[in-house]
Amino acid sequence: MPEVSQRSARAHSSPIRKLAPFADQAKQAGKQVWHLNIGQPDIRTPENALQALRDARIDVLAYSPSGGVPSYRQKLPHYYQKFGIQVSPDDILVTTGASEAVLFALLACLDAGETVLTPEPFYANYLGFAGMAGVAVKPLPTSIADGFALPTVADFRQALSPDVRAILLCNPNNPTGTLYPEAMLRALAEVVLERNLFLLVDEVYREFCYGDTPFFSALQLPGLEEHVVVLDSVSKRFSACGARVGAIVSRNHTLLTAIRKYAETRLSPPTYGQIFAEATLDTPEQYFQTVKAEYQRRRDLLFSRLSAMPEVICYRPDGAFYVFAQLPVDDADRFCQWLLEAFSHNNQTLMLAPGSGFYATPGQGRQEVRLAYVLNCDDLSKAMDCLAVALQQYPGRSSVVAPAALYSMS
Amino acid sequence: MPEVSQRSARAHSSPIRKLAPFADQAKQAGKQVWHLNIGQPDIRTPENALQALRDARIDVLAYSPSGGVPSYRQKLPHYYQKFGIQVSPDDILVTTGASEAVLFALLACLDAGETVLTPEPFYANYLGFAGMAGVAVKPLPTSIADGFALPTVADFRQALSPDVRAILLCNPNNPTGTLYPEAMLRALAEVVLERNLFLLVDEVYREFCYGDTPFFSALQLPGLEEHVVVLDSVSKRFSACGARVGAIVSRNHTLLTAIRKYAETRLSPPTYGQIFAEATLDTPEQYFQTVKAEYQRRRDLLFSRLSAMPEVICYRPDGAFYVFAQLPVDDADRFCQWLLEAFSHNNQTLMLAPGSGFYATPGQGRQEVRLAYVLNCDDLSKAMDCLAVALQQYPGRSSVVAPAALYSMS
Numbered sequence: 001m002p003e004v005s006q007r008s009a010r011a012h013s014s015p016i017r018k019l020a021p022f023a024d025q026a027k028q029a030g031k032q033v034w035h036l037n038i039g040q041p042d043i044r045t046p047e048n049a050l051q052a053l054r055d056a057r058i059d060v061l062a063y064s065p066s067g068g069v070p071s072y073r074q075k076l077p078h079y080y081q082k083f084g085i086q087v088s089p090d091d092i093l094v095t096t097g098a099s100e101a102v103l104f105a106l107l108a109c110l111d112a113g114e115t116v117l118t119p120e121p122f123y124a125n126y127l128g129f130a131g132m133a134g135v136a137v138k139p140l141p142t143s144i145a146d147g148f149a150l151p152t153v154a155d156f157r158q159a160l161s162p163d164v165r166a167i168l169l170c171n172p173n174n175p176t177g178t179l180y181p182e183a184m185l186r187a188l189a190e191v192v193l194e195r196n197l198f199l200l201v202d203e204v205y206r207e208f209c210y211g212d213t214p215f216f217s218a219l220q221l222p223g224l225e226e227h228v229v230v231l232d233s234v235s236k237r238f239s240a241c242g243a244r245v246g247a248i249v250s251r252n253h254t255l256l257t258a259i260r261k262y263a264e265t266r267l268s269p270p271t272y273g274q275i276f277a278e279a280t281l282d283t284p285e286q287y288f289q290t291v292k293a294e295y296q297r298r299r300d301l302l303f304s305r306l307s308a309m310p311e312v313i314c315y316r317p318d319g320a321f322y323v324f325a326q327l328p329v330d331d332a333d334r335f336c337q338w339l340l341e342a343f344s345h346n347n348q349t350l351m352l353a354p355g356s357g358f359y360a361t362p363g364q365g366r367q368e369v370r371l372a373y374v375l376n377c378d379d380l381s382k383a384m385d386c387l388a389v390a391l392q393q394y395p396g397r398s399s400v401v402a403p404a405a406l407y408s409m410s
Numbered sequence: 411m412p413e414v415s416q417r418s419a420r421a422h423s424s425p426i427r428k429l430a431p432f433a434d435q436a437k438q439a440g441k442q443v444w445h446l447n448i449g450q451p452d453i454r455t456p457e458n459a460l461q462a463l464r465d466a467r468i469d470v471l472a473y474s475p476s477g478g479v480p481s482y483r484q485k486l487p488h489y490y491q492k493f494g495i496q497v498s499p500d501d502i503l504v505t506t507g508a509s510e511a512v513l514f515a516l517l518a519c520l521d522a523g524e525t526v527l528t529p530e531p532f533y534a535n536y537l538g539f540a541g542m543a544g545v546a547v548k549p550l551p552t553s554i555a556d557g558f559a560l561p562t563v564a565d566f567r568q569a570l571s572p573d574v575r576a577i578l579l580c581n582p583n584n585p586t587g588t589l590y591p592e593a594m595l596r597a598l599a600e601v602v603l604e605r606n607l608f609l610l611v612d613e614v615y616r617e618f619c620y621g622d623t624p625f626f627s628a629l630q631l632p633g634l635e636e637h638v639v640v641l642d643s644v645s646k647r648f649s650a651c652g653a654r655v656g657a658i659v660s661r662n663h664t665l666l667t668a669i670r671k672y673a674e675t676r677l678s679p680p681t682y683g684q685i686f687a688e689a690t691l692d693t694p695e696q697y698f699q700t701v702k703a704e705y706q707r708r709r710d711l712l713f714s715r716l717s718a719m720p721e722v723i724c725y726r727p728d729g730a731f732y733v734f735a736q737l738p739v740d741d742a743d744r745f746c747q748w749l750l751e752a753f754s755h756n757n758q759t760l761m762l763a764p765g766s767g768f769y770a771t772p773g774q775g776r777q778e779v780r781l782a783y784v785l786n787c788d789d790l791s792k793a794m795d796c797l798a799v800a801l802q803q804y805p806g807r808s809s810v811v812a813p814a815a816l817y818s819m820s
Contacts, residue, residue, distance in 0.1 A: 001636040001662070002575070002606050008518040008668035017476075017674055038473075045471045053682065054464045061455045061650040061686070066427075096506055096654065099676040108418040112522060112544050128675030134522050134544055165412070196412050226411040240471040242681025244506065244654075252411065258418035264427055265538030266509040271652025272463065272682035276471070 007134075012127040015333070015357025022340035023351050033340065034350040034383035036371045039174065039321065041239040043291050049238060052279030053272060064271050066263040068094025068247075072278040076247065079281055083206065085219045091251050093259055094277075096269045098204050098233035098246040102126065105229050105248060106133040108258040109198040110165045116200070117159055118168040119151060121175055121324065121358035121365060123202065126168060138164060139360040144326055144368070147315035148176035150184045156191050166198035172205040172215070172319025175358045175370040177299075179209055179319035182216035189221045198255075199224065204233040204246075205320035207288055210296045213318055225251040236321075238280045239291075243273040295321050298373040298380055305384035306371075309391060311400050321374060324355065326367050330396035332356065336369065343390050350383045350390075367400055417544075422537040425743070425767025432750035433761050443750065444760040444793035446781045449584060449731065451649040453704065456697050459648060462689030463682060474681050476673040478504025478657075482688040486657065489691055493616060495629045501661050503669055504687075506679045508614050508643035508656040512536065515639050515658060516543040518668040519608040520575045526610070527569055528578040529561060531585055531734065531768035531775060533612065536578060548574060549770040554736050554778070557725035558586035560594045566601050576608035582615040582625070582729025585768045585780040587709075589619055589729035592626035599631045608665075609634065614643040614656075615730035617698055620706045623728055635661040646731075648690045649701075653683040705731050708783040708790055715794035716781075719801060721810050731783050734765065740806035742766065742779050753800050760793045760800075777810055 016037050026033050067073065073089040080087050095101040102125075110116060112134030118126060120139030130137045140159050142148040151159075156167070167188070172179045192199045201218040209215045218228045233246035250256055299317065306314040306325050313326035329335040333354040343349050355368025373380060391397065426447050436443050477483065483499040490497050505511040512535075520526060522544030528536060530549035540547045550569050552558040561569075566577070577598070582589045602609045611628040619625045628638045643656035660666055709727065716724040716735050723736035739745040743764040753759050765778025783790060801807065 001664070002519070002608050004518050004665050004668040005521040005524075005575075007521055008671065011668065011671040012675070013671050014674045040470075040472055042470060044469050050468055050471070053466075058460055059454050060452060061460070061648075061652040062450055063651040096680070097677065103676075107542055108414055109412070111415045111417055114415075125675045125677070128671065132517055132672065132675070133542075165415075198412050238471075241473040242471040242678065244678070244680040254411070255414050258414040258421065261418065261421040261423050261538065262542065264424045265422070265535045265542070266513075267507065267535070268652065268654070270506070270654040270680040270683050272686070273680050276682070 007131060011131045012124070014124065016353050019336055019340060019351065022337055026340045026349060030347065031344055032348040034348065034375060034379060034386065036373070036375065036383055037351040037353045039236065039372050040241055040374060041236060041321070042374050042376070043239045043294065045239045046280060046283040046287050048282055049240070049276050049279040053276055056275050061271055063268040064274055066268055067260060068092070068269060069274045069278065072274050075278060075281050080249070083215065083217055085217050087219060087249055087251070090253070091249055091256070093248045093256055093263060094269050094274065095246040095248055097235060097244040098202060098231050099125070099129070101231040101233070101246045101248045102129045102202070103132060104259045104262045105200050105231060106130060106135050107262060108255055109200065109229065110135045114165045115161070115163040116166045116168050117156070117164045120361060121148070121355065123170050123174045124357045127360060136163070137360050141361070144313055144315065144324065147317070148173065148178040148324065150180045150188065153187045153191055156188060160191070160195055164197065166200055167192065168200045168202070170202040172208060174205065174320055175322050175353070176324045177317025177320045177322045179211065179213055179215065181213045185216055185218060185221060189224050192224060192227050197227065198229055199227050200229045200231060202231040204231070204236050207237050208292065208295055208321060209319045210292070210299055211318040219249060227252070229255065234277045234280055238283065240276065240280070243276050244270050245273040245277040295373065297377055299323070301377050301380055302371060302373050302384070305381070309388055312391070313400055321372055323371050323373070324368055325371060326400050327369060328391065328397055328400050329367060329394060330398040331366055332369050334396060335394055338394060339390055343393065345386045345389045348382060348386050350386045417541060421541045422534070424534065426763050429746055429750060429761065432747055436750045436759060440757065441754055442758040444758065444785060444789060444796065446783070446785065446793060447761040447763045449646065449782050450651055450784060451646060451731070452784050452786070453649045453701050455649045456690060456693040458692055459650070459686050459689040463686055466685050471681055473678040474684055476678055477670060478502070478679060479684045479688065482684050485688060485691050490659070493625060493627055495627050497629060497659055497661070500663070501659055501666070503658045503666055503673060504679050504684065505656040505658055507645060507654045508612060508641050509535070509539070511641040511643070511656045511658045512539045512612065513542060514669045514672045515610050515641060516540060516545050517672060518665055519610065519639065520545045524575045525571070525573040526576045526578050527574045530771060531558070531765065533580055533584045534767045537770060546573070547770050551771070554723055554725065554734060557727070558583065558588040558734065560590045560598065563597045563601055566598060570601070570605055574607065576610055577602065578610045578612070580612040582618060584615065584730055585732050585763070586734045587727025587730045587732045589621065589623055589625065591623045595626055595628060595631060599634050602634060602637050607637065608639055609637050610639045610641060612641045614641070614646050617647050618702065618705055618731060619729045620702070620709055621728035629659060637662070639665065644687045644690055648693065650686065650690070653686050654680050655683040655687040705783065707787055709733070711787050711790055712781060712783050712794070715791070719798050722801070723810055733781050733783070734778055735781060736777050736810050737779060738801065738807055738810050739777060739804060740808040741776055744806060745804055746779065748804060748806070749800055753803065755796045755799045758792060758796050760796045
């Protein structure tokens, strides 16, 4: 038998997927499993966009242009304008989800063997894409103690070894829900300019900001036109993860020309998804207000419930629909499996994403979990009932380790 | 300004796309441009599948499982069964077009720096995917003199340097339309076994076989269960290039497990496309018979018209919807541009794909072009009228160089 490549053998494997068989077994045994493990929104997709698909007149389901359907690209700047982001259609390349945007950006900004620096914990799939692109991920520690705030400029400077060609952020952050304020991004911009780096920013949760801090896009940073590459997607914004439509936005046209070669190689993003995505741009503003209010209620509920649990360390996240919490357990991977395998409360249990999967640094995230608030408040409340009881019953209960000790910067 | 990666700067750029601005100019000048340059079928997409999309009841456009919608995967073996291919749903992983299937297969079968061997001329985008995967493409010459038949076993053996981990075929072939008969594949299988290689076969044109030679899938080769990886797509089969749904089919589950990690990283193939693709499986057999008869008429017309042109070298292709022809011109890239820029016949011209783009060997394909017969016979005939006149008028007319001299095996 020919052997699979070494890179695929050592490729990142999703920590959530490993738990999937246990969730299936729990369901087969008749248990209600509350899914807080995946960022798949439960909110209804906008009806106007679903209807656009039904109304589309198609004789031949043809390739779209590699960079995206022109009418969609033409309209996108109006969407960005609402956030004070000035871009032209020429600054936008439509991709097959933000997933492809991440891969293309890594391929075009970094050569194999070079390094991308990213605050940790980070979106687990960045590791997978980096592996595909042959790029190393260098994690820069952040801590639950300050709500996973962006590291200081000094921390970034210290971490910038010569192999680092790009910094990758997710703002608002998955998995922590942390929103990076304008001042932090402006401070980081100086480092980016000084070291002539690419600044890749995944802004797919742009709409989901709940506090007083307004969202500030990296595309609004003056003087960084050649450095900033924004990775985007309609998945979370419109509860449309299955559309597989995203975008790369950058004013660096030399970079976009390079990326366009990758786009041409894969021919085109999905045509149906783009028809859908174009129609989402006509979604009434009321939709977002309702959706945002709903997520904010859930966040408040989750934060208040978690805060009330003894020895659970938590913070109030300002964005996205995640919270990262530290639990009094020996090992969150084990605890999450136990929840599905051995625990039940009123014949219910919950599925969480173990924190370790969001770290590249071995041993980190051992007591942490990511909770996605993609359930309505009633269900979320039942899930929290389960969690409270589970933490009392779990045989591996263990005191929380102070964040500073758990995560040394050395 | 930060510099783009060296790999993206030297990435393969589509030779057809370079001509696109000239085609646009010709159209703006009021010329009718017959497009024989791209494999975008003009045949209507099956109505039952288009209707399935209109009828789909979706509240939340969610991610599908990474390996594809289960009901679609369950039905696919029945499709393959029609070709005598015995596979189970567990042998199939749904991808975002064959494009993604090629990329994932290269990543999982080869490490960066290793080599894939493929007969030349080959589908131009293989070069792009190889670049993304950091894999080298080693071309194995084939010649128009024998209709681009598969090289002999001796040729393959000679080309198998130690860095070669896989052989990549396209059968029926894009860009040549050549169909590889069973006997040739069986002979090659011995080499694959002997050298313990992966055999990647792009079979997206499986339906389009016109001669007496039946299609024979690499999945039908006995003893090669661990070696064969078939790359597939609904794009050509159902005139549905925009669906972006393909598949990787292999009985090597160690390989599929490795590939599944890449699939999980990019989350899921497009949901709409998969609803469409599942519905295509209920397309009446009559659809294919009509479509195949139509393509066969076009092939016959194209072959007879090309054969009648002085000094044009051609062969009768048995599959796909392409023919590769050698023209009496100094440089096909120049000729193709001249067709769009300077030529017109009854205010019409045609767009062809220059042969050089399908070769990795520098200087090859200089007198060759690929013609895709994706126009109805009337339009195809008008396009051939244009070509006949153009070859008379072209200032760079030049005798055809004998294939043997043009393409030495050294």
